[in-house]
Amino acid sequence: MTEITANTKTANSNRLSHRFDKLTIEWLFNPFRFIAGFKALLLGLAIILISAFVGSFGNTHFDGVLDVHTGLEAPLWFFFAEVLINWVCMVIPLFFFGLIVSRSSFRMIDVFGTQALARWPYLIAAIAMFPDANRRVLEYLMFKLTQTAPAVVINSIDVFVFGFAMILVILMLIWMVALMYRAYVVSCNIKGAGAIITFIVSLIGAEVLSKFAIFSLLV
Amino acid sequence: MKVLPAICPSCNSQLNVKSLVCERCQTEIQGQYELPLLSRLSLDDQGFIIEFIKSSGSLKEMARLLGLSYPTVRNRLDEIIKHIKFAEKSEQDDKEEKL
Numbered sequence: 020m021t022e023i024t025a026n027t028k029t030a031n032s033n034r035l036s037h038r039f040d041k042l043t044i045e046w047l048f049n050p051f052r053f054i055a056g057f058k059a060l061l062l063g064l065a066i067i068l069i070s071a072f073v074g075s076f077g078n079t080h081f082d083g084v085l086d087v088h089t090g091l092e093a094p095l096w097f098f099f100a101e102v103l104i105n106w107v108c109m110v111i112p113l114f115f116f117g118l119i120v121s122r123s124s125f126r127m128i129d130v131f132g133t134q135a136l137a138r139w140p141y142l143i144a145a146i147a148m149f150p151d152a153n154r155r156v157l158e159y160l161m162f163k164l165t166q167t168a169p170a171v172v173i174n175s176i177d178v179f180v181f182g183f184a185m186i187l188v189i190l191m192l193i194w195m196v197a198l199m200y201r202a203y204v205v206s207c208n209i210k211g212a213g214a215i216i217t218f219i220v221s222l223i224g225a226e227v228l229s230k231f232a233i234f235s236l237l238v
Numbered sequence: 239m240k241v242l243p244a245i246c247p248s249c250n251s252q253l254n255v256k257s258l259v260c261e262r263c264q265t266e267i268q269g270q271y272e273l274p275l276l277s278r279l280s281l282d283d284q285g286f287i288i289e290f291i292k293s294s295g296s297l298k299e300m301a302r303l304l305g306l307s308y309p310t311v312r313n314r315l316d317e318i319i320k321h322i323k324f325a326e327k328s329e330q331d332d333k334e335e336k337l
Contacts, residue, residue, distance in 0.1 A: 055307035208313045
């Protein structure tokens with residue numbers, strides 16, 4: 020009897036742990052199943068602006084829908100403008116493709132909200148780029164490339180921190196694109212090849228558009 | 239709980255009801271009765287429809303009750319609408335075939 024109870028408990032705990040794993044994965048890669056609309060918009064915008072704020076300390080610019088670059092000193096408003104431009108540039112083509120391709124009626128607030136929330140991995144990227152070691156290694160690389168910039172001395176810890184930050188930024192980029200795609204699929208109810216093609220076209224278009232818009236802020 | 243089969247496992251056609259029995263007095267009625275459209279949907283879909291009606295047709299309320307986002311619930315409803323339209327079309331095709 021005791022053995023049967025123990026076995027049942029183990030089976031229940033396995034089932035619970037399996038459910039927990041599934042739920043965790045879903046929260047990580049498709050949080051839009053649980054959160055969308057105004058809540059996602061508020062949370063997403065807060066995260067986007069915090070990313071820009073954190074980025075401003077290390078001069079990390081999100082100068083394009085997918086871009087993360089460090090270097091140029093700029094006023095705080097410029098960092099905020101960059102991230103907002105990126106968000107809007109991505110949302111507009113997706114919204115219009117949604118209107119054309121989707122057979123469902125969908126809400127604009129869901130598209131805007133989920134796309135804002137999908138950008139949250141870039142908060143981690145902004146934190147990863149924060150250490151001064153990244154700037155030193157980049158300046159060193161610039162010196163090696165151009166031989167014009169002032170010489171910078173770096174050590175092995177700087178290289179390790181920089182390498183770790185680069186890997187993390189690439190992972191966050193992949194994660195963000197995956198989230199942006201899931202956000203599009205859920206908010207516009209589009210599936211299959213149509214979803215993939217329109218998303219890729221939107222992403223390329225948004226990258227070009229955001230680069231152009233951010234560059235026009237500089238001149 | 240036993241699941242009411244709606245599709246023939248042999249030829250994938252729509253199944254009909256041949257007999258109905260009163261559990262109290264054992265009266266049995268024989269005939270050819272079509273299954274209602276809703277009973278041809280999956281149990282999950284039927285459950286969703288019942289919850290939807292109980293929420294007075296409010297997707298926002300449904301989303302709150304199920305702990306899901308509004309578009310997720312709306313997409314599920316769209317999926318069920320697609321299933322219903324498909325079932326209606328199959329029914330129509332079957333009738334035309336018989337004629």
